Amino acid sequence: MSMTATTPVRRFSLANALPALTGIGTLVTFFLIVELLIQTDMLSRFIVPPPSEIIASFPRVIVEEHVLQRFVQTLGECLTAGVMLTVVGVAIGVLMQRIKLLQQACETWVAALASAPVVLCYPLFMVIFGRNAWTIIMMGFVAGLPPVILKTLEGISGTRKVLVNVGRSFNLTSSQQFWKILFPAALPTIFVGIRLGLIFALINVVGVEFLINFGGLGQLINELAERYDLAGTYAAICFVVLVSVLFFMAVEKAERWLTRAE
């Protein structure tokens, strides 16, 4: 915990922008290398399209394939799944932590579920919800739930004993003890779970769109791949990456706001 991290004056300088610039630089270099490999025929253009072609396909994908609507649809599905898994996951985690029997009974199951390829259950979800957005949302939700539950459990159980004792010494009721001590102490760990859960949800949302050929970016990727429009496929994948970037930025904002309510 260095004191330099809290330097009050934050002027724009090359040193501050360096990490971001390096990141972009690495990415550009990577694309240049791929481009070079393809142009020199060391890499087949029928496996990986040249980055220049992917960039050139953007206008076409946007105008003809309506990628923006699809982007919004996938974003909406992920957001719904994300909100659901946060609310339900944290609630279940809290419940399991409060009721020891429930924790002893279910913790292993939840952990097992976390590593199970839930996406393979998509026919079952289709039967239950039909071929619509809810199947996709529910798949994302179920897939992202375990890490949220497990990390909530871990965060609350891992609250330092002395903080619990401070609460007791101030004579807190058990609900005050929870809301004023256990929960805020667990928040950073809970957010790790939410991040993981969102990754799982996003993978599954796009995966199920692809599999059931319905909805947003996943379906578009499916269609473009069938048409053998490789440049278009990769351009659509770029939008999937954009969804995940947006989510991470939002979660980071939320975390900062919640853990440091100023």
Next chain:
Amino acid sequence: MTPPAAQQSNNDILVVDDVVVRFDTPDGSVTAVDHVSFGVRPGEFLSVIGPSGCGKSTLFNVIGGLLGHTEGMVSVAGVTINGPHQSIGMVFQEESTFPWRSVTDNVAFPLELIGMPKAQRIERARHFISLVGLDGFENRYPNELSGGMRQRVSLARTLASEPKILLMDEPFAALDEQTRLLLGDKVLQIQQQLKQTTLLITHNITEAVQMSDRILVMTYRPGRVKRIVDIDLPRPRTSEIVGSEAFGRYVAQIWADLREEASRGMRDEEDHMMHPAGSKS
């Protein structure tokens, strides 16, 4: 050498009467605190000193109501206590600030609990922050503070609840020597200013002699009251007093008591290492 019972008088604000604490362990029952009795007078600064493992923290938790006792009674202002009690404020040995709250919000915590309006509690919190000498750090978070500053935040938080009795378990143990001395001066100054009844648990003799009106020396296992020493030194006491002859005599006397107990403890632990209780399995 006065017998402990004679030190109790009926205007004591805190009374610890014949308290016994036993723990059930796999190796059988361990007596951590054995028939301890003493009283603390209003406004008094009493230190409990003893070798490591003699039951000081156990006693601290019992008085604070965090731990039940096997026998005996603890009472505050004539009322028997059976759990955490608002007239007792505890400062813990470990770092205990809330990392998710700013210094002001940490200190305002007990005020928030009693439902004091926001503006008023911020003002109150400021007062206690200033008392522990942390002006200018109101909006900082604990991870931006040094260990000594965090311990001062904990102290301010406890003081803000305006406890009848301030109970501290080795609050400076994790700090370096200079910080410890400076913080000791600060505590003493605050204690005198507020006429705060204080019970300090420590294993530092100089600290105990410098601050206390009386010092209770505990024996090593089982933890009993070995002696209660009146410290008859003039106040206000500054660090200068440490060099005086009277001060030296008190330190020597208590050190003699403690050395006996501490070496008994070391022998005990060596024995334990060579013949562990669980060796039969």
